[in-house]
Amino acid sequence: MNKTIPSLVMLGSAASLAAAETYVIDPAHTVVGFSVKHMMVTNTRGVFGDVKxxxxxxxxxxxxxxxxxxxxxxxxxxxxxxxDTHLRSADFFDVEKFPTMSFKSTKVEKRGEGYVATGQLTIKGVSKEIALPFTVSGPITDPWGSVRYGLEFEKVKINRKDFGLTWNNVMETGGLVVGEEVTIELEVELVKQKPQE
Known part of the structure; x- marks a missing residue:
């Protein structure tokens, strides 16, 4: 990791590093969503609004x-x-102890017409490797002169119990109130970081 950019995972040679550009997520045009089965019959959907x-x-x-x-x-x-209050509690995410979750890439590979970002997904203090296939749109220059890219990710499934999200109830019919498989849905817009004056 380059010490001048401690928050980033850098890949490639020193020459590639010199050519690299920094982009930040535009949270107003980014969706971090999920869906999970509710009582085995429908999907409950949700989003996280605080994304950096x-x-x-x-x-x-x-x-x-x-x-x-x-x-x-x-x-x-x-x-x-x-x-939402229940999901924030110790039964699920326990936000008092684990206020954030994160993804940190270890590699990004070209695959067909798109790419795959592989890295560590950390939820509730538990880290697991995950692969996130995505396609890229852009670059475009917006009316204010900023360069933007769009990243559209394929849906990816994880088991919430792998990350310590184990709460559940059993219905009289024997089914679970909350499904264990969670589908992650991501759309990300990036803005090129302008040099500091």
Missing amino acids: GTVVADPNDLANSGVEVTIGVASIDTRNADR
Whole structure:
């Protein structure tokens, strides 16, 4: 890791590092969402609104990139205040002890028309490797002169119990109130960081 950019995972040679550009996540145009089965019949959906992150990328070789994202867990929103309070509690995310979750890439590879970012997903203090396939749109220059990219990720499934999210109840029919498999849905917009004056 380059000590001058401690929050980023850098890949490639020193020459590639010199060509790298820094981009930040635009939270107003980024979606970090999820869905999980409710009582075995429908999906409950939610989003996290507090998303911060940085990508360092070589525009000539996007596979030579590093990614780090941090999410404020208390920002969870499933459109039900009581449920959101329960999700923030020690039964689930325990935000008092674990206020953030994160993803930190270890490599980004070209695959077909897109890319795959592999790295460590950390939730509730537990880190597991995860692969996130995505495609890239852009770059474009917005009306204010900022360079932007869009990243659209394929849906990825994880088992919440792998990350210590184990709470559940059993219905009279024998089914679980909350499914164990969680689908992650991501859309990210990046803005090139302008040099500090």
